[in-house]
Amino acid sequence: MATSPSSSAQAARDRVARRLRDLRADAGLTGSELAQRCGWTHPKTSRLENGRTPPTPDDIRRWCTACDAEDQAEDILAQSRDAESAYVEWRRTVRAGLKRLQDSYVDLYRSTQLFRIYSPTLVPGLLQTEGYARGILTGVAELMDIPNDADQAAAARTERSKIVHEPGHRFVMVVEESVLYHQMGDADAMAAQLGYLLTAGALPSVSLGVIPHATRQRGLWPQEPFHVYDDRLVSVELMTARVRVTQPSEVALYLKAFEHLRGMAVYGADARALVLRAIEALH
Numbered sequence: 001m002a003t004s005p006s007s008s009a010q011a012a013r014d015r016v017a018r019r020l021r022d023l024r025a026d027a028g029l030t031g032s033e034l035a036q037r038c039g040w041t042h043p044k045t046s047r048l049e050n051g052r053t054p055p056t057p058d059d060i061r062r063w064c065t066a067c068d069a070e071d072q073a074e075d076i077l078a079q080s081r082d083a084e085s086a087y088v089e090w091r092r093t094v095r096a097g098l099k100r101l102q103d104s105y106v107d108l109y110r111s112t113q114l115f116r117i118y119s120p121t122l123v124p125g126l127l128q129t130e131g132y133a134r135g136i137l138t139g140v141a142e143l144m145d146i147p148n149d150a151d152q153a154a155a156a157r158t159e160r161s162k163i164v165h166e167p168g169h170r171f172v173m174v175v176e177e178s179v180l181y182h183q184m185g186d187a188d189a190m191a192a193q194l195g196y197l198l199t200a201g202a203l204p205s206v207s208l209g210v211i212p213h214a215t216r217q218r219g220l221w222p223q224e225p226f227h228v229y230d231d232r233l234v235s236v237e238l239m240t241a242r243v244r245v246t247q248p249s250e251v252a253l254y255l256k257a258f259e260h261l262r263g264m265a266v267y268g269a270d271a272r273a274l275v276l277r278a279i280e281a282l283h
Contacts, residue, residue: 010051010087011247012079012082012083012086013051013054013083013084014051015079015083016051016054016055016076016079016080016083017048017049017050017051018049018051019076019079020048020049020055020060020063020076021049021050023063023064023067023069023072024045024049024063024067026067026069027066027067027068027069029066029067031045031046031049032045034063034066034067037062037065037066038059038062038063038066039062048063054080054083054084055080057077057080060073060076060077060080061073061077064076086243086244086245086246087241087242087243087244088241088242088244090140090144090240090241090242091144091240093242094140094144094146095146097146097147097149097152097153098137098140098141098146098149098150098152098153099149099152099153099155099156101153102153102156102157102160103156103160105160106160108229108233109160109163109169110163112169112229112230113168113169113170113230114169114170114172114229114230114231115169115170115171115172115173115227115228115229116172116173116227116228116255116258117171117172117173117174117226117227117228118173118174118175118223118225118226118227118257118258118261119173119174119175119176119179119225120175120176120178120179120222120223120224120225121176121178121179121182121225122136122179122182122184122225123175123179123193123197124173124175125157125161126161126163126164126171126173127161127164127173127196127197127200127206127208128157128158128161128193129158129189129192129193129196130154130155130157130158131154131185131186131188131189131192131193132184132185132189132190132192132193133153133154133157133158134150134151134154134185134189135184135185135186135189136184137150137153137154137157138150139184164200164203164205164206165203165205169205170205170207171205171206171207172207172209172262173206173207173208173209174209174210174211174258174261174262174265175208175209175210175211176210176211176222177210177211177212177213177274177278178213179210180194180197180210180274180275180277180278181278181281183282187282190282191279191282194275194278194279194282195279197275198272198275198276201271201272201275207267208267208271209262209265209266209267209271210265210266210267210270210271210274210275211261211264211265211266212266212274215264218264219260219263219264220257220260220261220264223257223261224236224237224238225237226254226258228251228254228255228258231251231255232246232251233245233246233251234246234250234251234254
């Protein structure tokens, strides 16, 4: 991608900062005068209105009061909450356990008709078996140094994945061939996962493409994992955070990238042959 996947999040924060800056200017206040009215230092005013520090709800209320614009406080508070939800650190979301994180996706899944998923590293969550998911989530718990509820989380992940069998949804998934060789869990768990890909790839609602290692002159290099929900939201998974992209121009760029990646993949019998080759490599 030409831009950082966190750029939408920063752009949302910048819009909040610009709105605060405009309020101050409209009120005819200098940065120092506003700081005095709010009871903080001038450098804090500068950090807030240049987007270097996200404002707290109390900051926003004080700012609006200082500018005689209390009627705008609730609207700016809502805008700020949306901006902060665009970039969510995994540590915050897994604090209450990995199972709760799995459950938090259910409403989004049910409201989405068309899923487009690209993964360069792992089998997409919607096609994961319980043993494979357990292997991944155990590793997440160890990496994040949180209590390990991987058994319950894996069960919740496979439960929510039953949506692939429900009417009203379509799933277009593209993975790199290397996904078939990254063993999560033991060999039996991996064999079961690869076997399930053969079954799931044949479901009427699922299109599963595999980009072969041997693809020559790739038009696009492997990207970070991302999910597109209809045409309205992209969720990008980074090492430390999940980024929610809603800016139309950036969503369009991810859709364009997805079509490039999808065009490099093989399907049907050719994709099954790659999966079977990976199963043979386990023995």
